[in-house]
Amino acid sequence: MKLNPWKEFEPIVLVxxxxxxxxxxxxxxxxxxxxxxxxxxxxxxxxxxRTCWEVILGKMDAFELRRALLRAAEEAGIAAIAAVH
Structure with missing residues (x-):
């Protein structure tokens, strides 16, 4: 199995x-x-x-990781800003 940790999604800035x-x-x-x-x-x-690992394994789309990060940031009280790539 070949891992791919470089799967990209639209950038976000976490503050x-x-x-x-x-x-x-x-x-x-x-x-x-x-x-x-x-x-x-x-x-x-x-x-x-878990989503991050699934994306690296190629089992899930990177867009789902972006969504999961945004939800986790909200839960933790971390500001998240959509970034222009």
Missing amino acids: FENKKRLISTAHEAAAVLIKDWPGDDGDEYCVAV
């Missing part, structure tokens, strides 16, 4: 307390979910992590 992160690939989404997320116990967070 954390001390930095902004531009996210447009499954790889970037995985990094922000693992390194920068303020907590790991929310339902939408868990869905976003």
